[in-house]
Amino acid sequence: MQFDDKVPIYLQIKRVIYQEMVTGQLKAGEQLPAVRQLALNLTVNVNTVQRALSEMITEGVLTSKRGKGNFVTEDQQRIGALKTQLVRAQLSSFYQALRALNLSDEEIITSVQHYVQRRGSQDDGHVND
Amino acid sequence: MQFDDKVPIYLQIKRVIYQEMVTGQLKAGEQLPAVRQLALNLTVNVNTVQRALSEMITEGVLTSKRGKGNFVTEDQQRIGALKTQLVRAQLSSFYQALRALNLSDEEIITSVQHYVQRRGSQDDGHVND
């Protein structure tokens, strides 16, 4: 996997796993691949994977069972809250950045609409739910 | 100034100066504060400021005159292009992040609308152009 070398890799790994939980690629209670396997998949060191996972364990979205594996929380509501939290964080930083470039609220909204339209008419196989 | 310790400071400095150019706090052709002064303002080392500025000089948005100072490009169009570029980068990463969280195009648009509305009704002294 390719990472942005201006952002710590362990943070980018967290983001990937968050996304898999939110999209349901990883379901509540499901076991994650072994840390050594994750390290291979991500072409990254085991310690780096471990750092990402241990933070997520502290946050309560993962649980660890020594000798067995790492598991997504059973708490489906926790995952829902995670999605809300991640979406809100994106909205906040996006809004703040565009305001800092002097865009009005209206301009921000229409810029998103136009961007989405442009992407929609641009035959790159993405689907719209 | 406070920085996010997960992102290189020199990149965050570039972002701040970009914003000042785009918003007109720094006008085309205008002289920047001396690097040593900028370092004081930002509570950062001169070398770190220098790294940010030297990259922006390479990009052509700043020019340097040894013994005189650093200056914003005279090319107003260049600044306009900079704004376009920065806005587009924000849109792209924002869109990609929310798609990765399984939001549809419609949901992305309405989430922005609701976020802006919520902020608008929330008396925190921001103005709407």
Next chain:
DNA sequence: TATATTGTAATAGATAAATAGTACACTAGG
């Protein structure tokens, strides 16, 4: 011609992050 102010370069040290490698602890299954 000096002196102050500007940008620029170079060195050395500190810290965070990532890597490689080794070892240990717990669990399941033959």
Next chain:
DNA sequence: CCTAGTGTACTATTTATCTATTACAATATA
């Protein structure tokens, strides 16, 4: 009981970033 597979811990090394410090080069001005 032994072995394979799991998470976890620790050390050592490398790289990028930031800092502190010193020095030098170019410009303006008294």
